[in-house]
Amino acid sequence: METRQYPHRRFNPLTGEWVLVSPHRLLRPWQGKVERLPEDQRPRYDPDCYLCPGNTRAGPVRNPAYQSTFVFDNDFPALLPEAATFPGESSALFRSEGEPGRCQVVCFSPRHDLSLPELSVSQIAAVIGAWTEQTRLLLEDPGIAHVQIFENKGELMGCSNPHPHSQIWATCHLPNEVQKELDHQRAYRERHGSSLLLGYLAQEQQRSERIVCANQHFTALVPYWAVWPFETLVLPHRAAGRLTDLNDKEIDALADLLKRLTTRYDNLFQCSFPYSMGFHQAPRTEDAGDFQLHMHFFPPLLRSPVVRKFMVGFEMLGMPQRDLTPEQAADRLRESSEVHYKEDRR
Ligand code: ZN
Numbered sequence: 001m002e003t004r005q006y007p008h009r010r011f012n013p014l015t016g017e018w019v020l021v022s023p024h025r026l027l028r029p030w031q032g033k034v035e036r037l038p039e040d041q042r043p044r045y046d047p048d049c050y051l052c053p054g055n056t057r058a059g060p061v062r063n064p065a066y067q068s069t070f071v072f073d074n075d076f077p078a079l080l081p082e083a084a085t086f087p088g089e090s091s092a093l094f095r096s097e098g099e100p101g102r103c104q105v106v107c108f109s110p111r112h113d114l115s116l117p118e119l120s121v122s123q124i125a126a127v128i129g130a131w132t133e134q135t136r137l138l139l140e141d142p143g144i145a146h147v148q149i150f151e152n153k154g155e156l157m158g159c160s161n162p163h164p165h166s167q168i169w170a171t172c173h174l175p176n177e178v179q180k181e182l183d184h185q186r187a188y189r190e191r192h193g194s195s196l197l198l199g200y201l202a203q204e205q206q207r208s209e210r211i212v213c214a215n216q217h218f219t220a221l222v223p224y225w226a227v228w229p230f231e232t233l234v235l236p237h238r239a240a241g242r243l244t245d246l247n248d249k250e251i252d253a254l255a256d257l258l259k260r261l262t263t264r265y266d267n268l269f270q271c272s273f274p275y276s277m278g279f280h281q282a283p284r285t286e287d288a289g290d291f292q293l294h295m296h297f298f299p300p301l302l303r304s305p306v307v308r309k310f311m312v313g314f315e316m317l318g319m320p321q322r323d324l325t326p327e328q329a330a331d332r333l334r335e336s337s338e339v340h341y342k343e344d345r346r
Contacts, residue, residue, distance in 0.1 A: 011320075012225035013196060014139040015180045019227050020314075020321040025326075040272055042162060043146040051163035053110045058325075066121075069130040074327070076228065077103035079169060084143070100143055100303060101171040106130050108164040115153065115164045115272055117262035117340055124255035130249070131279070132243040138170040139284055146174050146283040148244075154274025156300060168325040174283050181280055197292040201235045210326055213260050214334045217253035220261045222330040227320040229302050229309055230268065230329050232261065234295035241282030241291050249264055264336040265299060275299035 001024055009018045053065045058075040081103030086098030090308045108127050109119060116124060135147045151166040152159045174182065188196035204210055204221050212220045212232060224232045236259060238247055246254070265273035276298045282291035298306040302324075315321055 004240040010225045012199070013222075014184050015177065016184055018319055019225055020307055020319055021321050021325060022271070022321060023325045023328075025323040026295050033179050037292040040113075043133075044111055044113050046112045046163070049112055049161065049163050051105070051107050051165055052112050054194055064278075066107070066110055068109065068126050069132055072104035072105055074167070078173060079103050081143070084172070095172070099171055099173060101169065102138065102144070103170075104134060105133070106149075106166045106168060108166070115262070115266075116151075117266050118342070119258055119259070121252065121255045121259055124258055127166075128243070128251050128254055128258075131166070132246070134168055135242055136244050138168070141170075142306060143172050143217035144170045145285060145287055146171050146178055147281065148175060148178070148278060149281075150276060150278030152276050153270060156274040158310075161273075165296050174285070178280060182283065182285070182288065185290040185292065186256065186287055195239060197235055197294060198239060201224045201237070210330045212264065212330055213257065213338070215253050215256055217250045218257040220257055222333065224326055226326045227322065227331065228298045228300065229322065230333060231296075231322050231326075232297045232333070234258070234261070236293055236298070240293045241288065242293055243279065243281060245293065251311060260338045261297070262278065263338050263340045267336045267341050268332065269301060269305045270341050273299055273301065283300050 003166040005023045007020065007022045007024065009020050011018055046051055047055065049055060051070075053063055053070070054066075055133070056062050057072075063070065079099060081100050081102060088095075088097045089095055106127065108114070108116065109123055116127075116264075119127070124186075131149050138147050139145050148169045148171070149166060150169075153164075155162075183250040184269070187197045188194075188199075192199070201219060201221075204224075205219070210222045210224065212222065216218065217237050218234060219237065220232050220234045222231060226232075234254075236246070236250065236254075240250075262273070265275070278291065279290075279295050279297060280285070281293050282288040302309045309322075311320065
């Protein structure tokens with residue numbers, strides 16, 4: 001066995017956590033064939049979908065006949081503004097606090113059947129525009145410190161409605177992952193005098209083995225410390241803390257990159273590729289100057305539309321582990337076409 005295939009652990013400088021990589025396990029014979037799922041037959045419009053234009057939601061509220069993106073307050077929010085008055089506890093062992101906040105839904109388009117890779121670049125730019133505008137509006141509220149934008153795509157990820165949409169959860173405290181990334185980016189700046197993620201991107205551009213695709217303003221890569229089989233990180237090429245720091249050209253470039261990356265994902269196993277994805281952007285705290293805007297894609301699929309990775313056993317009790325190396329995952333994603341398999345068939 002060559003030394004590159006020895007089990008080793010890799011450090012995630014954004015969170016300070018480690019992942020165990022066991023590439024030699026892939027030398028086991030591959031037995032499964034790639035299963036195909038029955039073709040997704042979603043209609044353009046579903047009269048029973050509460051996200052489609054003109055339909056009734058809980059309340060009852062009727063959606064407008066929207067033509068582009070559509071943003072509304074979640075009818076069943078996980079966060080409420082009035083939670084500020086939660087009594088809470090503050091002893092060493094019993095500690096709790098109110099978490100006032102807001103939850104919104106952003107529908108990508110009126111079309112019930114078109115996911116991100118099937119939208120045009122200008123339609124995706126409109127979605128990014130809506131995320132940007134909501135980030136700006138939510139941060140105008142002094143009670144909001146952080147805006148989390150994310151998409152849960154696919155039943156496998158527990159998505160409750162197939163109409164393509166994302167969510168925004170705005171909170172008064174920083175979520176755990178954001179706090180960790182903020183702390184590590186600040187500590188890196190103090191120690192090295194430069195940006196962690198810009199420095200990382202520059203080195204990945206030189207090494208090139210983990211880069212999936214790129215354009216003038218953004219790069220998508222499989223991070224060196226990836227946990228999920230086909231996890232990717234999307235990075236801007238210059239310092240930017242939030243979506244609101246991007247100019248129009250950069251928003252168009254991000255739309256282009258997202259279309260290409262998500263098309264590669266769908267083509268990998270010729271299915272609508274499930275994932276949880278989202279932005280990490282600078283919170284509204286005094287020490288957020290070192291925080292660099294980026295996106296994470298965490299897809300669960302391992303080697304077919306039905307074989308997924310689970311975090312069990314050693315991973316629940318110890319640390320995450322992977323067999324496929326990040327370099328092999330990047331190879332697979334680079335081999336995957338940027339012409340969507342459905343379009344190819346038309
Ligand atoms: Zn992050």
